[in-house]
Amino acid sequence: MSSVPTRFTLIGAGNVATQLGLALQAAGMQAVEVMSRTIQSAGKLADRLQCACTDDIRTLRSDSEVYIYCVSDSALESLAQQVHAPHALHLHTAGSMPMSLLDVNGNRHYGVFYPLQTFSKDRPADFRHIPLLIEGNTAETTRQIHALARLLSDTVVEAASEQRCLLHLAAVFACNFVNHQYVLANELIQQSGLPFELLLPLIDETAAKVHDMSPQTAQTGPAIRMDTNVTDRHLDMLDDPKMRQLYQLLTESIHRHSAG
Amino acid sequence: MSSVPTRFTLIGAGNVATQLGLALQAAGMQAVEVMSRTIQSAGKLADRLQCACTDDIRTLRSDSEVYIYCVSDSALESLAQQVHAPHALHLHTAGSMPMSLLDVNGNRHYGVFYPLQTFSKDRPADFRHIPLLIEGNTAETTRQIHALARLLSDTVVEAASEQRCLLHLAAVFACNFVNHQYVLANELIQQSGLPFELLLPLIDETAAKVHDMSPQTAQTGPAIRMDTNVTDRHLDMLDDPKMRQLYQLLTESIHRHSAG
Numbered sequence: 454m455s456s457v458p459t460r461f462t463l464i465g466a467g468n469v470a471t472q473l474g475l476a477l478q479a480a481g482m483q484a485v486e487v488m489s490r491t492i493q494s495a496g497k498l499a500d501r502l503q504c505a506c507t508d509d510i511r512t513l514r515s516d517s518e519v520y521i522y523c524v525s526d527s528a529l530e531s532l533a534q535q536v537h538a539p540h541a542l543h544l545h546t547a548g549s550m551p552m553s554l555l556d557v558n559g560n561r562h563y564g565v566f567y568p569l570q571t572f573s574k575d576r577p578a579d580f581r582h583i584p585l586l587i588e589g590n591t592a593e594t595t596r597q598i599h600a601l602a603r604l605l606s607d608t609v610v611e612a613a614s615e616q617r618c619l620l621h622l623a624a625v626f627a628c629n630f631v632n633h634q635y636v637l638a639n640e641l642i643q644q645s646g647l648p649f650e651l652l653l654p655l656i657d658e659t660a661a662k663v664h665d666m667s668p669q670t671a672q673t674g675p676a677i678r679m680d681t682n683v684t685d686r687h688l689d690m691l692d693d694p695k696m697r698q699l700y701q702l703l704t705e706s707i708h709r710h711s712a713g
Numbered sequence: 714m715s716s717v718p719t720r721f722t723l724i725g726a727g728n729v730a731t732q733l734g735l736a737l738q739a740a741g742m743q744a745v746e747v748m749s750r751t752i753q754s755a756g757k758l759a760d761r762l763q764c765a766c767t768d769d770i771r772t773l774r775s776d777s778e779v780y781i782y783c784v785s786d787s788a789l790e791s792l793a794q795q796v797h798a799p800h801a802l803h804l805h806t807a808g809s810m811p812m813s814l815l816d817v818n819g820n821r822h823y824g825v826f827y828p829l830q831t832f833s834k835d836r837p838a839d840f841r842h843i844p845l846l847i848e849g850n851t852a853e854t855t856r857q858i859h860a861l862a863r864l865l866s867d868t869v870v871e872a873a874s875e876q877r878c879l880l881h882l883a884a885v886f887a888c889n890f891v892n893h894q895y896v897l898a899n900e901l902i903q904q905s906g907l908p909f910e911l912l913l914p915l916i917d918e919t920a921a922k923v924h925d926m927s928p929q930t931a932q933t934g935p936a937i938r939m940d941t942n943v944t945d946r947h948l949d950m951l952d953d954p955k956m957r958q959l960y961q962l963l964t965e966s967i968h969r970h971s972a973g
Contacts (some may be wrong), residue, residue: 470931506942524942526940526943527933547945549947569914571934573926584870618950619902620907623899624898625935626894626895627895628918628919628934630894630934631891632922632933633970636928642879645868645883646876647876651868651870651880652887658767662836667834668909669896673831673888673889680785688941702959703959706897709955
Protein backbone atom coordinates (compact mmCIF):
# COMPACT_ATOMS: atom_id res chain seq x y z
CA MET A 454 0.00 0.00 0.00
CA SER A 455 1.47 3.37 -1.03
CA SER A 456 1.49 6.23 1.48
CA VAL A 457 -1.66 7.84 0.07
CA PRO A 458 -3.76 5.28 -1.80
CA THR A 459 -5.31 6.60 -5.01
CA ARG A 460 -7.62 3.90 -6.41
CA PHE A 461 -10.94 3.60 -4.58
CA THR A 462 -14.07 1.47 -4.62
CA LEU A 463 -17.39 2.66 -3.29
CA ILE A 464 -19.76 0.23 -1.63
CA GLY A 465 -23.03 2.12 -1.74
CA ALA A 466 -24.34 4.72 -4.19
CA GLY A 467 -26.48 6.94 -1.98
CA ASN A 468 -26.04 10.55 -0.90
CA VAL A 469 -22.75 10.06 0.97
CA ALA A 470 -21.21 7.76 -1.66
CA THR A 471 -22.13 10.19 -4.43
CA GLN A 472 -20.71 13.32 -2.82
CA LEU A 473 -17.65 11.56 -1.41
CA GLY A 474 -16.90 9.87 -4.72
CA LEU A 475 -17.11 13.16 -6.60
CA ALA A 476 -14.88 14.86 -4.04
CA LEU A 477 -12.25 12.10 -4.16
CA GLN A 478 -12.26 12.25 -7.94
CA ALA A 479 -11.90 16.04 -7.86
CA ALA A 480 -8.93 15.57 -5.52
CA GLY A 481 -7.18 13.46 -8.15
CA MET A 482 -8.11 9.98 -6.98
CA GLN A 483 -9.36 7.32 -9.34
CA ALA A 484 -12.63 5.41 -8.96
CA VAL A 485 -12.34 1.68 -9.70
CA GLU A 486 -15.88 0.47 -9.09
CA VAL A 487 -19.24 1.28 -7.52
CA MET A 488 -21.33 -1.44 -5.92
CA SER A 489 -24.99 -0.91 -5.02
CA ARG A 490 -28.06 -3.08 -4.35
CA THR A 491 -29.46 -2.15 -7.75
CA ILE A 492 -27.44 -1.98 -10.94
CA GLN A 493 -29.35 1.19 -11.85
CA SER A 494 -28.10 3.21 -8.91
CA ALA A 495 -24.59 1.71 -9.14
CA GLY A 496 -24.52 2.53 -12.85
CA LYS A 497 -25.73 6.08 -12.34
CA LEU A 498 -22.88 6.91 -9.97
CA ALA A 499 -20.35 4.87 -11.99
CA ASP A 500 -21.23 7.01 -15.01
CA ARG A 501 -20.42 10.17 -13.08
CA LEU A 502 -17.15 8.65 -11.84
CA GLN A 503 -16.31 6.85 -15.11
CA CYS A 504 -15.69 3.48 -13.52
CA ALA A 505 -17.08 -0.06 -13.37
CA CYS A 506 -20.23 -1.00 -11.49
CA THR A 507 -21.86 -4.07 -9.97
CA ASP A 508 -24.83 -5.07 -7.87
CA ASP A 509 -23.15 -8.22 -6.56
CA ILE A 510 -20.75 -7.76 -3.65
CA ARG A 511 -19.28 -11.22 -4.31
CA THR A 512 -17.95 -10.18 -7.74
CA LEU A 513 -16.29 -7.00 -6.48
CA ARG A 514 -12.89 -6.31 -8.05
CA SER A 515 -10.14 -6.97 -5.52
CA ASP A 516 -7.46 -4.76 -7.11
CA SER A 517 -8.59 -1.49 -5.51
CA GLU A 518 -6.55 0.28 -2.83
CA VAL A 519 -9.38 1.68 -0.71
CA TYR A 520 -12.82 0.21 -0.11
CA ILE A 521 -15.22 2.79 1.26
CA TYR A 522 -18.48 1.56 2.77
CA CYS A 523 -21.19 4.24 2.48
CA VAL A 524 -24.16 2.06 3.33
CA SER A 525 -26.88 1.93 5.95
CA ASP A 526 -25.70 0.84 9.37
CA SER A 527 -27.78 -2.31 9.17
CA ALA A 528 -26.13 -3.41 5.88
CA LEU A 529 -22.56 -2.55 6.84
CA GLU A 530 -21.53 -5.67 8.74
CA SER A 531 -22.77 -8.18 6.22
CA LEU A 532 -21.27 -6.34 3.26
CA ALA A 533 -17.88 -5.95 4.93
CA GLN A 534 -17.79 -9.69 5.52
CA GLN A 535 -18.11 -10.33 1.79
CA VAL A 536 -15.20 -8.16 0.62
CA HIS A 537 -11.89 -9.98 0.27
CA ALA A 538 -8.98 -7.57 -0.11
CA PRO A 539 -6.86 -8.02 2.99
CA HIS A 540 -4.07 -5.66 1.85
CA ALA A 541 -6.32 -2.73 0.95
CA LEU A 542 -7.54 0.02 3.24
CA HIS A 543 -11.15 -0.47 4.41
CA LEU A 544 -13.09 2.57 5.61
CA HIS A 545 -16.65 3.08 6.72
CA THR A 546 -18.42 6.43 6.89
CA ALA A 547 -20.97 5.70 9.63
CA GLY A 548 -21.28 7.98 12.64
CA SER A 549 -22.42 5.38 15.12
CA MET A 550 -20.79 2.10 14.06
CA PRO A 551 -17.61 0.77 15.65
CA MET A 552 -14.43 0.51 13.61
CA SER A 553 -14.13 -3.16 14.60
CA LEU A 554 -16.85 -4.18 12.12
CA LEU A 555 -14.14 -3.99 9.47
CA ASP A 556 -11.84 -6.38 11.36
CA VAL A 557 -12.82 -9.30 9.11
CA ASN A 558 -11.31 -11.44 6.35
CA GLY A 559 -7.79 -10.72 7.51
CA ASN A 560 -8.06 -6.99 6.80
CA ARG A 561 -4.83 -5.34 7.96
CA HIS A 562 -5.74 -1.69 7.47
CA TYR A 563 -9.13 -0.38 8.41
CA GLY A 564 -10.78 2.59 10.00
CA VAL A 565 -13.45 5.24 9.94
CA PHE A 566 -13.93 8.24 7.70
CA TYR A 567 -17.00 10.08 9.00
CA PRO A 568 -17.98 13.33 7.31
CA LEU A 569 -19.98 15.48 9.72
CA GLN A 570 -22.47 16.81 7.21
CA THR A 571 -25.90 16.18 5.70
CA PHE A 572 -25.76 15.10 2.05
CA SER A 573 -28.14 15.08 -0.89
CA LYS A 574 -27.39 13.37 -4.17
CA ASP A 575 -27.90 16.45 -6.32
CA ARG A 576 -26.56 19.13 -4.02
CA PRO A 577 -22.81 19.71 -4.35
CA ALA A 578 -20.94 19.27 -1.07
CA ASP A 579 -17.96 21.48 -0.29
CA PHE A 580 -15.71 18.97 1.46
CA ARG A 581 -13.03 21.60 2.28
CA HIS A 582 -15.36 22.90 4.99
CA ILE A 583 -16.73 19.56 6.17
CA PRO A 584 -15.14 18.18 9.35
CA LEU A 585 -13.86 14.64 8.76
CA LEU A 586 -13.74 12.47 11.88
CA ILE A 587 -11.21 9.70 11.41
CA GLU A 588 -10.00 6.63 13.27
CA GLY A 589 -7.55 3.90 12.25
CA ASN A 590 -6.72 0.43 13.56
CA THR A 591 -2.99 1.22 13.84
CA ALA A 592 -0.95 4.42 14.08
CA GLU A 593 0.26 3.85 10.53
CA THR A 594 -3.26 3.33 9.21
CA THR A 595 -4.43 6.44 11.03
CA ARG A 596 -1.65 8.44 9.35
CA GLN A 597 -2.77 7.19 5.95
CA ILE A 598 -6.41 7.98 6.61
CA HIS A 599 -5.34 11.40 7.84
CA ALA A 600 -3.41 12.06 4.62
CA LEU A 601 -6.38 10.92 2.57
CA ALA A 602 -8.77 13.10 4.57
CA ARG A 603 -6.53 16.15 4.21
CA LEU A 604 -6.84 15.83 0.44
CA LEU A 605 -10.50 16.73 0.88
CA SER A 606 -10.94 18.81 4.01
CA ASP A 607 -9.27 21.52 6.07
CA THR A 608 -10.76 20.04 9.25
CA VAL A 609 -9.59 16.52 10.04
CA VAL A 610 -10.12 15.31 13.60
CA GLU A 611 -9.03 12.00 15.10
CA ALA A 612 -11.89 10.71 17.24
CA ALA A 613 -12.30 7.41 19.03
CA SER A 614 -15.49 5.45 18.38
CA GLU A 615 -17.11 6.67 21.60
CA GLN A 616 -16.43 10.33 20.81
CA ARG A 617 -17.71 9.85 17.29
CA CYS A 618 -20.93 8.29 18.58
CA LEU A 619 -21.55 11.32 20.80
CA LEU A 620 -20.83 13.61 17.88
CA HIS A 621 -23.25 11.70 15.69
CA LEU A 622 -25.91 11.97 18.38
CA ALA A 623 -25.24 15.72 18.63
CA ALA A 624 -25.55 15.92 14.84
CA VAL A 625 -28.97 14.26 14.96
CA PHE A 626 -30.12 17.12 17.19
CA ALA A 627 -28.33 19.88 15.25
CA CYS A 628 -29.45 18.65 11.82
CA ASN A 629 -32.19 16.00 11.69
CA PHE A 630 -34.24 17.34 14.58
CA VAL A 631 -33.67 20.91 13.41
CA ASN A 632 -34.92 20.05 9.94
CA HIS A 633 -37.96 18.41 11.47
CA GLN A 634 -38.77 21.72 13.19
CA TYR A 635 -38.70 23.26 9.71
CA VAL A 636 -41.14 20.55 8.56
CA LEU A 637 -43.53 21.39 11.39
CA ALA A 638 -43.12 25.14 10.83
CA ASN A 639 -43.93 24.59 7.16
CA GLU A 640 -47.17 22.80 8.06
CA LEU A 641 -48.21 25.65 10.31
CA ILE A 642 -47.38 28.41 7.86
CA GLN A 643 -49.29 26.60 5.14
CA GLN A 644 -52.37 26.78 7.36
CA SER A 645 -51.98 30.56 7.30
CA GLY A 646 -51.86 30.64 3.49
CA LEU A 647 -48.48 32.38 3.59
CA PRO A 648 -45.38 30.93 1.87
CA PHE A 649 -42.63 29.00 3.68
CA GLU A 650 -40.07 31.38 2.15
CA LEU A 651 -41.12 34.06 4.66
CA LEU A 652 -39.35 31.98 7.32
CA LEU A 653 -36.00 31.78 5.51
CA PRO A 654 -34.43 34.99 6.91
CA LEU A 655 -35.36 33.78 10.40
CA ILE A 656 -33.95 30.31 9.73
CA ASP A 657 -30.71 31.80 8.39
CA GLU A 658 -30.28 34.20 11.29
CA THR A 659 -30.97 31.46 13.85
CA ALA A 660 -28.11 29.43 12.34
CA ALA A 661 -25.85 32.49 11.94
CA LYS A 662 -26.23 33.59 15.57
CA VAL A 663 -24.54 30.51 16.99
CA HIS A 664 -21.38 31.37 15.06
CA ASP A 665 -21.01 34.41 17.31
CA MET A 666 -22.54 33.37 20.61
CA SER A 667 -23.32 30.16 22.48
CA PRO A 668 -26.70 28.58 21.72
CA GLN A 669 -27.63 29.19 25.37
CA THR A 670 -27.07 32.94 24.93
CA ALA A 671 -28.86 32.94 21.58
CA GLN A 672 -32.13 31.51 22.94
CA THR A 673 -35.12 33.85 22.45
CA GLY A 674 -38.89 33.45 22.35
CA PRO A 675 -41.85 32.96 24.67
CA ALA A 676 -40.51 29.78 26.32
CA ILE A 677 -37.29 31.37 27.60
CA ARG A 678 -39.23 34.49 28.68
CA MET A 679 -41.64 32.17 30.56
CA ASP A 680 -44.40 34.01 28.70
CA THR A 681 -47.26 31.61 29.50
CA ASN A 682 -49.69 34.07 27.90
CA VAL A 683 -48.23 33.12 24.55
CA THR A 684 -47.29 29.50 25.16
CA ASP A 685 -50.82 28.71 26.42
CA ARG A 686 -52.33 30.35 23.35
CA HIS A 687 -49.96 28.40 21.10
CA LEU A 688 -50.98 25.14 22.74
CA ASP A 689 -54.63 26.04 22.07
CA MET A 690 -53.83 26.60 18.40
CA LEU A 691 -52.29 23.15 17.92
CA ASP A 692 -55.00 20.69 16.92
CA ASP A 693 -52.70 17.70 16.64
CA PRO A 694 -52.19 16.15 20.12
CA LYS A 695 -48.72 14.89 19.13
CA MET A 696 -47.64 18.34 18.08
CA ARG A 697 -49.05 19.78 21.30
CA GLN A 698 -47.07 17.23 23.29
CA LEU A 699 -43.92 18.19 21.39
CA TYR A 700 -44.53 21.92 21.94
CA GLN A 701 -45.00 21.32 25.66
CA LEU A 702 -41.93 19.13 26.02
CA LEU A 703 -39.70 21.56 24.12
CA THR A 704 -41.01 24.52 26.11
CA GLU A 705 -40.30 22.70 29.38
CA SER A 706 -36.87 21.70 28.14
CA ILE A 707 -36.04 25.32 27.27
CA HIS A 708 -37.08 26.31 30.82
CA ARG A 709 -34.94 23.64 32.42
CA HIS A 710 -31.89 24.56 30.38
CA SER A 711 -32.24 28.25 31.15
CA ALA A 712 -32.28 27.56 34.88
CA GLY A 713 -29.15 25.41 34.60
CA MET B 714 -50.93 62.88 10.56
CA SER B 715 -48.71 63.24 7.48
CA SER B 716 -48.67 60.43 4.97
CA VAL B 717 -45.49 58.85 6.35
CA PRO B 718 -44.98 59.83 9.99
CA THR B 719 -41.38 60.58 10.92
CA ARG B 720 -41.21 61.19 14.69
CA PHE B 721 -41.38 58.00 16.75
CA THR B 722 -41.47 56.93 20.39
CA LEU B 723 -40.39 53.51 21.58
CA ILE B 724 -42.13 51.87 24.49
CA GLY B 725 -39.63 49.21 25.48
CA ALA B 726 -35.84 49.10 25.18
CA GLY B 727 -35.17 45.40 24.63
CA ASN B 728 -33.83 43.54 21.61
CA VAL B 729 -36.68 44.46 19.23
CA ALA B 730 -36.88 48.10 20.36
CA THR B 731 -33.12 48.50 19.97
CA GLN B 732 -32.84 47.05 16.48
CA LEU B 733 -36.07 48.63 15.23
CA GLY B 734 -35.13 52.03 16.64
CA LEU B 735 -31.72 51.91 14.98
CA ALA B 736 -33.28 50.87 11.67
CA LEU B 737 -35.91 53.62 11.76
CA GLN B 738 -33.23 56.18 12.55
CA ALA B 739 -31.07 54.86 9.70
CA ALA B 740 -34.10 55.24 7.41
CA GLY B 741 -34.28 58.95 8.25
CA MET B 742 -36.87 58.94 11.00
CA GLN B 743 -36.42 60.80 14.24
CA ALA B 744 -36.62 59.29 17.71
CA VAL B 745 -38.53 61.40 20.23
CA GLU B 746 -38.35 59.30 23.38
CA VAL B 747 -37.63 55.86 24.76
CA MET B 748 -39.61 54.50 27.70
CA SER B 749 -38.52 51.46 29.68
CA ARG B 750 -39.14 49.96 33.11
CA THR B 751 -35.69 51.07 34.25
CA ILE B 752 -34.18 54.44 33.48
CA GLN B 753 -30.85 52.69 32.84
CA SER B 754 -32.11 50.64 29.91
CA ALA B 755 -34.21 53.53 28.56
CA GLY B 756 -31.18 55.82 28.80
CA LYS B 757 -28.88 53.35 27.10
CA LEU B 758 -31.06 53.13 24.00
CA ALA B 759 -31.92 56.87 24.13
CA ASP B 760 -28.18 57.58 23.99
CA ARG B 761 -27.87 55.52 20.82
CA LEU B 762 -30.90 57.25 19.30
CA GLN B 763 -30.10 60.72 20.70
CA CYS B 764 -33.52 61.32 22.20
CA ALA B 765 -35.29 61.73 25.54
CA CYS B 766 -35.97 58.86 27.94
CA THR B 767 -38.27 58.00 30.82
CA ASP B 768 -39.19 55.11 33.06
CA ASP B 769 -42.69 56.46 33.75
CA ILE B 770 -45.31 55.75 31.09
CA ARG B 771 -47.57 58.45 32.60
CA THR B 772 -45.08 61.21 31.76
CA LEU B 773 -44.60 60.12 28.14
CA ARG B 774 -44.40 63.02 25.68
CA SER B 775 -47.60 63.21 23.64
CA ASP B 776 -46.17 65.10 20.64
CA SER B 777 -44.80 62.05 18.83
CA GLU B 778 -46.32 60.77 15.59
CA VAL B 779 -45.81 57.02 16.09
CA TYR B 780 -45.84 55.07 19.34
CA ILE B 781 -44.26 51.66 18.91
CA TYR B 782 -44.81 49.11 21.66
CA CYS B 783 -41.92 46.62 21.79
CA VAL B 784 -42.71 45.05 25.14
CA SER B 785 -43.54 41.63 26.50
CA ASP B 786 -47.02 40.42 25.64
CA SER B 787 -48.04 40.50 29.28
CA ALA B 788 -47.10 44.19 29.65
CA LEU B 789 -48.58 45.39 26.36
CA GLU B 790 -52.22 45.91 27.32
CA SER B 791 -51.58 47.85 30.51
CA LEU B 792 -48.97 50.11 28.87
CA ALA B 793 -51.18 50.89 25.88
CA GLN B 794 -53.95 51.98 28.24
CA GLN B 795 -51.65 54.61 29.75
CA VAL B 796 -50.62 56.35 26.54
CA HIS B 797 -52.76 59.34 25.57
CA ALA B 798 -52.11 60.43 22.00
CA PRO B 799 -55.33 59.77 20.11
CA HIS B 800 -54.15 61.34 16.84
CA ALA B 801 -50.87 59.46 16.60
CA LEU B 802 -50.26 56.06 15.04
CA HIS B 803 -49.98 53.24 17.59
CA LEU B 804 -48.20 50.06 16.60
CA HIS B 805 -47.27 46.91 18.46
CA THR B 806 -44.63 44.41 17.35
CA ALA B 807 -46.00 41.25 18.99
CA GLY B 808 -46.54 38.11 16.95
CA SER B 809 -49.41 36.70 18.94
CA MET B 810 -51.34 39.70 20.30
CA PRO B 811 -54.48 41.06 18.62
CA MET B 812 -54.43 44.53 17.06
CA SER B 813 -57.49 45.42 19.13
CA LEU B 814 -55.40 45.87 22.30
CA LEU B 815 -54.50 49.28 20.91
CA ASP B 816 -58.15 50.31 20.50
CA VAL B 817 -58.05 52.39 23.72
CA ASN B 818 -58.06 56.06 24.76
CA GLY B 819 -59.76 57.15 21.55
CA ASN B 820 -56.85 56.02 19.36
CA ARG B 821 -57.86 56.56 15.73
CA HIS B 822 -54.91 54.91 13.99
CA TYR B 823 -53.44 51.69 15.22
CA GLY B 824 -52.08 48.45 13.95
CA VAL B 825 -49.37 45.82 14.02
CA PHE B 826 -45.78 45.92 12.81
CA TYR B 827 -44.38 42.43 13.39
CA PRO B 828 -40.81 41.75 12.22
CA LEU B 829 -40.37 38.03 11.58
CA GLN B 830 -36.87 37.71 12.98
CA THR B 831 -34.90 36.91 16.14
CA PHE B 832 -33.13 39.92 17.62
CA SER B 833 -30.22 40.49 19.96
CA LYS B 834 -29.31 43.87 21.38
CA ASP B 835 -25.73 43.85 20.12
CA ARG B 836 -26.17 42.05 16.83
CA PRO B 837 -27.01 44.35 13.92
CA ALA B 838 -30.26 43.42 12.16
CA ASP B 839 -30.57 43.85 8.41
CA PHE B 840 -34.18 44.99 8.14
CA ARG B 841 -34.14 45.06 4.32
CA HIS B 842 -34.32 41.25 4.41
CA ILE B 843 -36.66 40.89 7.37
CA PRO B 844 -40.31 40.21 6.47
CA LEU B 845 -42.59 42.75 8.14
CA LEU B 846 -46.11 41.53 8.82
CA ILE B 847 -48.47 44.47 9.08
CA GLU B 848 -52.11 45.11 9.91
CA GLY B 849 -54.05 48.37 10.31
CA ASN B 850 -57.40 49.30 11.80
CA THR B 851 -58.52 51.08 8.60
CA ALA B 852 -57.48 50.96 4.97
CA GLU B 853 -55.84 54.36 5.34
CA THR B 854 -53.92 53.30 8.44
CA THR B 855 -52.80 50.13 6.69
CA ARG B 856 -51.47 52.22 3.79
CA GLN B 857 -49.50 54.37 6.22
CA ILE B 858 -48.07 51.38 8.03
CA HIS B 859 -47.20 49.88 4.66
CA ALA B 860 -45.32 53.01 3.63
CA LEU B 861 -43.48 53.04 6.95
CA ALA B 862 -42.60 49.35 6.64
CA ARG B 863 -41.32 49.81 3.09
CA LEU B 864 -38.81 52.33 4.40
CA LEU B 865 -37.15 49.46 6.22
CA SER B 866 -37.85 46.22 4.37
CA ASP B 867 -38.24 44.77 0.89
CA THR B 868 -40.77 42.23 2.19
CA VAL B 869 -43.93 43.77 3.60
CA VAL B 870 -46.93 41.46 3.97
CA GLU B 871 -50.41 42.36 5.13
CA ALA B 872 -51.60 39.66 7.50
CA ALA B 873 -54.69 39.45 9.64
CA SER B 874 -54.24 38.69 13.34
CA GLU B 875 -55.09 35.02 12.90
CA GLN B 876 -52.55 34.56 10.10
CA ARG B 877 -49.93 36.38 12.11
CA CYS B 878 -50.56 34.12 15.13
CA LEU B 879 -49.97 31.05 12.96
CA LEU B 880 -46.83 32.62 11.57
CA HIS B 881 -45.58 33.37 15.06
CA LEU B 882 -46.24 29.80 16.09
CA ALA B 883 -44.36 28.59 13.00
CA ALA B 884 -41.50 30.93 13.95
CA VAL B 885 -41.30 29.38 17.41
CA PHE B 886 -40.63 26.03 15.73
CA ALA B 887 -38.27 27.40 13.05
CA CYS B 888 -36.24 29.53 15.46
CA ASN B 889 -36.74 28.99 19.20
CA PHE B 890 -37.12 25.21 19.02
CA VAL B 891 -34.32 24.98 16.45
CA ASN B 892 -31.98 26.93 18.70
CA HIS B 893 -32.90 24.65 21.57
CA GLN B 894 -31.74 21.69 19.46
CA TYR B 895 -28.42 23.53 19.15
CA VAL B 896 -28.35 23.86 22.96
CA LEU B 897 -28.87 20.11 23.38
CA ALA B 898 -26.33 19.30 20.65
CA ASN B 899 -23.83 21.53 22.44
CA GLU B 900 -24.32 19.62 25.68
CA LEU B 901 -23.72 16.32 23.92
CA ILE B 902 -20.64 17.44 22.02
CA GLN B 903 -19.15 18.84 25.22
CA GLN B 904 -19.39 15.34 26.70
CA SER B 905 -17.17 14.16 23.84
CA GLY B 906 -14.54 16.80 24.57
CA LEU B 907 -14.84 18.15 21.02
CA PRO B 908 -15.72 21.80 20.29
CA PHE B 909 -19.22 23.01 19.32
CA GLU B 910 -17.66 24.71 16.26
CA LEU B 911 -17.34 21.31 14.57
CA LEU B 912 -21.13 21.38 14.17
CA LEU B 913 -21.29 24.76 12.42
CA PRO B 914 -20.89 23.52 8.82
CA LEU B 915 -23.69 21.02 9.47
CA ILE B 916 -25.90 23.69 11.05
CA ASP B 917 -25.30 26.04 8.10
CA GLU B 918 -25.98 23.38 5.48
CA THR B 919 -29.17 22.26 7.25
CA ALA B 920 -30.46 25.84 7.03
CA ALA B 921 -29.18 26.33 3.47
CA LYS B 922 -30.85 23.19 2.13
CA VAL B 923 -34.39 24.43 2.75
CA HIS B 924 -33.72 27.37 0.43
CA ASP B 925 -33.55 24.88 -2.43
CA MET B 926 -35.88 22.07 -1.44
CA SER B 927 -38.85 21.55 0.87
CA PRO B 928 -38.01 20.58 4.46
CA GLN B 929 -39.79 17.28 3.84
CA THR B 930 -37.39 16.48 0.98
CA ALA B 931 -34.40 17.69 2.99
CA GLN B 932 -34.96 15.29 5.91
CA THR B 933 -32.05 12.88 6.48
CA GLY B 934 -30.80 10.78 9.37
CA PRO B 935 -31.56 7.56 11.21
CA ALA B 936 -35.17 8.48 12.09
CA ILE B 937 -36.31 8.97 8.49
CA ARG B 938 -34.39 5.83 7.44
CA MET B 939 -36.20 3.96 10.24
CA ASP B 940 -32.74 2.82 11.30
CA THR B 941 -33.66 1.45 14.74
CA ASN B 942 -30.12 0.09 15.09
CA VAL B 943 -28.94 3.66 15.51
CA THR B 944 -31.94 5.21 17.22
CA ASP B 945 -31.95 2.48 19.89
CA ARG B 946 -28.24 3.02 20.51
CA HIS B 947 -28.80 6.78 20.75
CA LEU B 948 -31.55 6.28 23.31
CA ASP B 949 -29.14 4.15 25.35
CA MET B 950 -26.57 6.94 25.27
CA LEU B 951 -28.94 9.56 26.68
CA ASP B 952 -28.74 9.53 30.49
CA ASP B 953 -31.26 12.31 31.03
CA PRO B 954 -34.80 10.83 30.92
CA LYS B 955 -36.24 14.14 29.64
CA MET B 956 -33.79 14.19 26.77
CA ARG B 957 -34.58 10.55 26.01
CA GLN B 958 -38.29 11.38 25.93
CA LEU B 959 -37.58 14.25 23.54
CA TYR B 960 -35.45 12.06 21.28
CA GLN B 961 -38.20 9.45 21.16
CA LEU B 962 -40.97 11.93 20.46
CA LEU B 963 -39.01 13.67 17.69
CA THR B 964 -38.07 10.36 16.11
CA GLU B 965 -41.72 9.25 16.12
CA SER B 966 -42.79 12.60 14.73
CA ILE B 967 -40.28 12.29 11.86
CA HIS B 968 -41.72 8.85 11.10
CA ARG B 969 -45.28 10.09 11.08
CA HIS B 970 -44.49 13.02 8.83
CA SER B 971 -42.61 10.85 6.35
CA ALA B 972 -45.58 8.51 5.96
CA GLY B 973 -47.93 11.45 5.42
